[in-house]
Amino acid sequence: MTQSPKARAGAPRPAAATAPAGHDGKLPWIRLRSAGPGPSLFKRMIGAADPAARPGDIVAVYDKSETPYGVALYNPKSLLSLRLLARETKGFDPDAFFIDRIARAADFRRSVLGLDKATDAYRLVHDYGDGLPGLVADRYGDAVVLEFYSLGMFRRAAAIESAVRAQFPAARFFHRASQHTQTMEGFKLKAGSSTRVRVRENGVLFEVDLGGGFKTGFFCDQRDNRMAVAALTAGRRVLDVCSYTGGFGLYAKTLGQAEEVTCVELDPEAAEAGRKNAHINQARINTVCADAFPYLRQMATNRQRYGLVVLDPYKLIGSKEGFAEGRQKYLDLNRLAIGLLEEGGILVTCSCSGLLSREEFQKILRAAAGSTGRRLQIFRQTGAGPDHPFAADHPEGEYLKVLWCRAA
Numbered sequence: 001m002t003q004s005p006k007a008r009a010g011a012p013r014p015a016a017a018t019a020p021a022g023h024d025g026k027l028p029w030i031r032l033r034s035a036g037p038g039p040s041l042f043k044r045m046i047g048a049a050d051p052a053a054r055p056g057d058i059v060a061v062y063d064k065s066e067t068p069y070g071v072a073l074y075n076p077k078s079l080l081s082l083r084l085l086a087r088e089t090k091g092f093d094p095d096a097f098f099i100d101r102i103a104r105a106a107d108f109r110r111s112v113l114g115l116d117k118a119t120d121a122y123r124l125v126h127d128y129g130d131g132l133p134g135l136v137a138d139r140y141g142d143a144v145v146l147e148f149y150s151l152g153m154f155r156r157a158a159a160i161e162s163a164v165r166a167q168f169p170a171a172r173f174f175h176r177a178s179q180h181t182q183t184m185e186g187f188k189l190k191a192g193s194s195t196r197v198r199v200r201e202n203g204v205l206f207e208v209d210l211g212g213g214f215k216t217g218f219f220c221d222q223r224d225n226r227m228a229v230a231a232l233t234a235g236r237r238v239l240d241v242c243s244y245t246g247g248f249g250l251y252a253k254t255l256g257q258a259e260e261v262t263c264v265e266l267d268p269e270a271a272e273a274g275r276k277n278a279h280i281n282q283a284r285i286n287t288v289c290a291d292a293f294p295y296l297r298q299m300a301t302n303r304q305r306y307g308l309v310v311l312d313p314y315k316l317i318g319s320k321e322g323f324a325e326g327r328q329k330y331l332d333l334n335r336l337a338i339g340l341l342e343e344g345g346i347l348v349t350c351s352c353s354g355l356l357s358r359e360e361f362q363k364i365l366r367a368a369a370g371s372t373g374r375r376l377q378i379f380r381q382t383g384a385g386p387d388h389p390f391a392a393d394h395p396e397g398e399y400l401k402v403l404w405c406r407a408a
């Protein structure tokens with residue numbers, strides 16, 4: 001049916017598919033309609049695209065005045081359609097780019113942070129923080145787990161592996177991606193078999209399932225916080241809530257000489273892994289497979305008190321739509337934990353929800369303390385370890401927030 005002139009006049013005109021002036025043709029091109037200050041460019045910001053550009057391609061990006069803007073991973077199927085790799089477009093060589101970025105990332109962990117002295121488990125590549133958006137790589141001994149968040153990185157798995165192997169010649173690789181990422185980005189990972197490796201972190205042993213569990217199988221981001229907790233636990237009763245495979249609890253018992261440690265974890269497989277890790281370290285720990293909320297309420301009914309409580313829940317706020325519900329969960333969880341602290345007891349409370357700011361997390365804690373009638377001192381604020389850097393133009397990368405508090 002033919003549209004009326006009025007309807008045609010009101011409809012947006014398709015952008016002309018002509019290459020920007022000066023484009024050399026080595027990469028497909030994208031012309032922007034608008035741009036923000038950071039390295040993430042969304043679908044609504046794209047004005048026109050090279051007809052030759054395909055999902056997962058590396059593309060040359062130009063602003064609306066056709067000035068070179070950078071080089072990016074392109075995926076029109078995703079709301080986050082462009083992830084900037086570099087601001088310089090001239091002479092961009094993808095193979096050389098991955099070799100250089102991964103070499104820099106490895107050198108930072110080895111030479112600057114000196115992580116090999118303390119552990120053989122650490123984050124080797126942290127997304128935008130290492131200039132490799134859409135990719136996380138965790139090293140576990142000679143195993144390297146690549147977790148993909150973008151189609152473009154998934155398609156370049158072989159080049160990434162080659163660049164990593166140049167730094168770690170004995171590396172063997174495992175691939176992971178959440179089902180949500182695979183659906184949103186448009187790729188499919190083959191199911192992998194369960195493979196377990198044993199790693200050492202500050203003298204504490206952990207067994208990591210490279211094909212199961214959450215994320216890449218272990219949370220390297222809490223390494224420094226686990227060590228700091230151990231310095232506070234001597235002679236205390238310790239409760240590690242949402243303990244996963246027992247990280248904080250094991251540090252408290254083996255390095256911190258805690259009087260008693262209880263680890264509470266909802267996931268049965270993770271709880272069993274926590275028991276096994278305790279056995280590996282010859283540590284006596286109480287492991288409870290239970291939902292944190294009813295367990296904490298039961299401990300309050302039983303009038304139990306603890307010298308130190310760790311709260312490290314999974315991401316409770318996953319989207320803007322779920323913000324209010326997730327915020328209330330953080331409030332309830334912290335209120336219950338504060339009620340279990342003995343006088344002078346310490347609460348180490350964590351949030352890995354990127355949508356929850358540090359300031360808002362403090363407000364939640366203030367409200368939780370107020371509802372219990374306890375006075376709470378915040379004496380330290382920390383985040384992820386330094387092997388999880390975030391880019392100055394991508395503050396969203398500072399996802400982990402840890403507040404250290406003392407109940408007066």
